[in-house]
Amino acid sequence: MATEVKTTCPYCGVGCGVVATVGDDGGIGVKGDPDHPANFGRLCSKGAALGETLDLDGRLLYPEIGGQAAEWDEALDLVADRFSQAIAEHGPDSVAFYVSGQLLTEDYYVANKLMKGFIGSGNIDTNSRLCMSSSVAGHRRAFGSDTVPGCYEDLELADLVVLTGSNLAWCHPVLYQRLVAAKAARPQMQVVVIDPRRTMTADIADMHLAIRPDGDVALFNGLFAHLASSPAFDQGYISPHTSGFAEAFAAASAFDQATLARLTGLAEQELAAFFQLFESSEKVVTCYSQGVNQSVSGTDKVNAIINCHLATGRIGRPGMGPFSLTGQPNAMGGREVGGLANMLAAHMDIEKAGDRDQVRRFWGAPAIAARPGLKAVDMFRAVADGRIKAIWIMATNPVVSMPDADAIEAALRACPFVVVSDVIRQTDTTRHAHVLLPSLGWGEKDGTVTNSERRISRQRSFLTAPGEARADWWQLAEVGSLMGFAGAFAYASASEIFAEHAGLSGFENDGRRDFDVGAYAEIDGAGYDALMPFQWPQPRGKASTVTRFFADGGFYHPDGRARFIATTSQIAKRVSDAFPFTLNTGRVRDHWHTMTRTGKSARLSAHIGEPFVEIHPRDAMELDLSPADLVVLESPFGAAVVRALITDRQARGNLFVPMHWNDQFAAKARIDALVPPITDPVSGQPASKNVAVSARRFAASTYGFAVSAARPEGLDCAYWALAKARAGWRLELASQTEPDDWVAWCRRIFDIPVDIEPIGYADGPSGHRRLAFFDGAKLLLALYLAPEPVAVARSWVVEQLGASHADLRLRFALVAGRPGADKPDPGATVCSCFNVGINQIVAAVRGGCRSVEAIGQTLNAGTNCGSCRAEIRGIVDGCLAAAAE
Incomplete structure (x- = not known):
């Protein structure tokens, strides 16, 4: 009989409730929790596709030292020894933790307790520094x-x-x-x-x-x-x-x-x-x-x-x-436990002697960090210049997400000792780890998160831990014990950590601090398992209720008053003749952070399958850019190559590029490599929305599109972008110098057996070439090449990976890249939930649909998560406007 488990989505700070169903066959179903007050049953496209991201492909399953499998005891002993050695020789500020809003509150709490209370340094910061x-x-x-x-x-x-x-x-x-x-x-x-x-x-x-x-x-x-x-x-x-x-x-x-x-x-x-x-x-x-x-x-x-x-x-x-509106699922939980380098647990202030003493006494700590630690950008500068000798990175990918990302990579490459805890074996950051520690992923780990409205919810496990993966809090507690602090880190469960965290929040509080969940200081395992979503504060002895602050004052400055803050309106000029465009970075609808999770889902990759730059039509014209051309973006710090998306949604002189793509999915698209390491002087948050860059057309001799059953390895094109497809992979590529033999190139990159011969053609005058390899009725690879961006029915071609090709006529239709009249091309995906393409929506409008609601009734598009409704409305309005001309 299928088992239902109520848990919480691991993506953005909305903190949606999720009901995960584990079937008798091991299959995972995911739906929104109708009882959760954040979402009342709604899920976005990413949340709805969570079940598609839970496979073990690419998972880090065992500890590794120097790239070789190791036992947990050996790996943790090494971590504890190297951190202890650095502290003994260079002091506690020679080590650092860089953590993440992807951690659960219990993980975050133990990390902060170990660094700030027992190692005695403030050098723990989080990727939430970059967002809130x-x-x-x-x-x-x-x-x-x-x-x-x-x-x-x-x-x-x-x-x-x-x-x-x-x-x-x-x-x-x-x-x-x-x-x-x-x-x-x-x-x-x-x-x-x-x-x-x-x-x-x-x-x-x-x-x-x-x-x-x-x-x-x-x-x-x-x-x-x-x-x-x-x-x-x-x-x-x-x-x-x-x-x-x-x-x-x-x-x-x-x-x-x-x-x-x-x-x-x-x-x-x-x-x-x-x-x-x-x-x-x-x-x-x-x-x-x-x-x-x-x-x-x-x-x-x-x-x-x-x-x-x-x-x-x-x-x-x-x-x-x-x-x-916080960006990550537990950015707020990290704030509650002092996850930022300039904060203490329970919303206490590291710069106040009384707060430091209060936390030290509660923890029974031998010392407490006497001053704020290094914020993220400064932390990695200290790694680069040798002040930090050992760093432990948990559940984040700074080689992609930090500003001046190439410098971050160089810093880690030179660091004497790098530990990375992650669920994925190959990331841009794990390649620089001396020790890799396998962590639990969503569905396996157990704890709490806090969303943007201060609501604490449970993330519950419903999957067995794979391989030797372990909770992040367990890894930290074990290292703390090995460093000589066993009594303070003898946790047997996440519920014990949560109870301690709640106890600290209420310790000597009496309403002086906003964060108080002291009502749960004595929670036991059964109570923790049954914990319902609740909003803080929740002091001991008070009933749970929806809470707002400050309607009647009651601020937390010593005099109880809020402060108006005088702010300056001056705007620094960033652009110049050499770098005339303003680059803005951000997210797209269906991907998350550096794609280690969403990159596993074909559905989520179908909407936008490669990195792009939004550019205004007049700017594109002045740069001699045509739709789908490739663009080189450069700043004084780095460069990227992305696809041109020409749109008047973008203002003149401004560009937008998403931050998700990395070296695992594209040749050169780590956009944060272009972002300078300049920060807000108060918060230390990097400026990722106003970056001066130049733009120019990328001169390619050959463009290509491919679908393959196997993931390509060793791609050596000047430009490539890889995305998961339903029965394999899809690939965009461009070359400035062609290989001598494309067939040999295909065999090497896609591991095609030598006894399988391709079918295809080469058109000399146009420069168009096609190659397709079949193993019986199964398509292994189809490659389309042209001297300009390749025009084929991509969505239809991708579908052919899962089709039978016993009929030779279908094979030649595939080589041509166009479906027959009886199989219309759905076009680029608009609705990821129901795999509805733009051509289908246009056809429905021509058939009489005049609204988003009518499209939903006809095609289901926009009726699940609703994230695509604005895009559908734009298509409908565009078709109706064109028809009226």
């Missing part, structure tokens, strides 16, 4: 604590939702669907999207403000100055609950409308309309994400937003408040 540390810094400056005031329900209760620096439709799709449903129920609700790009989120916007990169402080300062002289100004809230208004107002009112228009890149009429809308809408939620945080002025952006809510008293009440 500016929000943390802004919260702490304004509120005295890292507190998210509101909850998801506020987005549905608001009269105005402002989405700034957030492509909600693609990056937090379930929240987007909740917002879409709320707007449909209350059409008077207004949505404003503030983004240099016209993203899919703008599909529901009543107003899209195509702001200049890093113009956010100027915009919200202008809004703040406007509100201060409007009826929305709430002196009754400001006087008893805040301080610093005069200084913040003086800074915000320094510029007139014309100057604000120049700084923001917006027309004065647009500014006036936005200011009036914000003023007249009492229930306002301002949601912000990486477009705000990932900036040299990220903390000021956050505080400029918060200032507007404090000035109007629109905070902590239903439908009101600033709302930080």
Whole structure:
């Protein structure tokens, strides 16, 4: 009989509940949990495809030392010895941990306890530094604590939702669907999207403000100055609950409308309309994400937003408040346990002697870190210059995701001792590890995560641990014991760690700290197994409830008042004659971080199968770029080669490239190699949204497209991008110098037996060539080559990997790259959930469908996760507009 387990999605910070079903045959089914208050049964395309990412292909299953299999005892002894040796010879700051929002709270807690309390260094930082540390810094400056005031329900209760620096439709799709449903129920609700790009989120916007990169402080300062002289100004809230208004107002009112228009890149009429809308809408939620945080002025952006809510008293009440949308599933949990180098566990402050003493006493620690450790960028600089002798990297891939990524790789290559805990054997980071430790993956590990609305949920195991994989907390506890701290790390289960974490949160708290889950300090294994999602705070003796902060003040500065923060509106010039374009990096709809999980799913790779750059048509024309050409992007720090996506959704002079692709899936697409290692001076968060680059056409002599049953190995093309297909792999390639013999090249790269001869043709005048290899009725490889980007029916060709080709006519149709009239090409995938292509949607419109809903009724497209609805609407509108001409 099938077994159902309620767990939590491991992707974004929405924290959706998932019901995983393990069938009698071992098959895994995944659906949304209708009882979970984050998603009420909804899942996005990534969450819906989780069951497709659980195979053991590519898994790290055994410890390794120097690339050779080892026993756990041997590997952990070596880790403990090398860390202890570095500490003895060079002091505790000579070692570091770089951890991840992919860790569970229990893993995070043990890592911080070991580094900050027992090793005695602050040198533990997290990849959450790259996505939400500016929000943390802004919260702490304004509120005295890292507190998210509101909850998801506020987005549905608001009269105005402002989405700034957030492509909600693609990056937090379930929240987007909740917002879409709320707007449909209350059409008077207004949505404003503030983004240099016209993203899919703008599909529901009543107003899209195509702001200049890093113009956010100027915009919200202008809004703040406007509100201060409007009826929305709430002196009754400001006087008893805040301080610093005069200084913040003086800074915000320094510029007139014309100057604000120049700084923001917006027309004065647009500014006036936005200011009036914000003023007249009492229930306002301002949601912000990486477009705000990932900036040299990220903390000021956050505080400029918060200032507007404090000035109007629109905070902590239903439908009101600033709302930080975290990127990773447990970025918030990491913040709770002090995962950032400048924080202590339980939202305590590493720079306060009293807080340090409190944590030290609770832990019974021999020492406590006396000062903040190195933030991520500075940490890897210290690895590069030799100050850090040993580093342990857990559940993250910094050689892809860190700015100046080539320098990160060089630093790890030169580091005396690198430990990596991961689930995947081959990543851009694991190749530099002296010791590899196999960790549990989603479905195998057991613990808790906290989402963006402060809701703690269980991730439960429903799969047996493969090979010798072990929990991250277990690895850390074992090393802590071997380093001489056995009594403090004698954990038998994740529930014991959670109970200790809860106990620390309530220890000597008495309402002085926002984070308090002391009600669970005595939870046992059975209670932990049965733990339902709940929102913090949850002090001992208090009933669980939906909680908002600060409606009646109660801030966490010593005087109980919030702080207005004076912020500056100056914008640094990045572009130059040599690097005239502004590069913005981010995510796409169906992939996650560096693709170690989503790259396993053919469904998720079908929508966008290769790295690309969005570029405005006029910019493309000036660069002599045609659709699907390849583009070389360069900065002073690195270079990448990506496909041109020419679109007027992108503003002139601006480019967008997703951050997911890496050396496992593309030849040269680690886009963070181009990002400079410059950071916000307060938060230490890198500026990944405003990068000066140059662009030029990549001159290729031959372009190619291939599908293969086996994964290609040893690709030696100047450009290639690899993606999983339903029965194999799909490959885009381009060469500047061709191999002498393409058949021999195919045998070497795709491991084609010498006794299998290809069929195909070569057209001398056009330069087009085709090769296909069959083993009986099974297609092994089809390769299409041309002197220009190859035009074949890609979706149809990919489907042929799983088809029988006993009929010779089908083989020759495959070589031609075009289906017969009886098998229409579905076109590029739009709806990943139901594998619906653009050609199918266009045909449905021509057949009478005039709306997204009609397309859903006819093709099912857009009726599951809904992430593709904006794209479908664009196709429908485009077809109808063309028909009307």
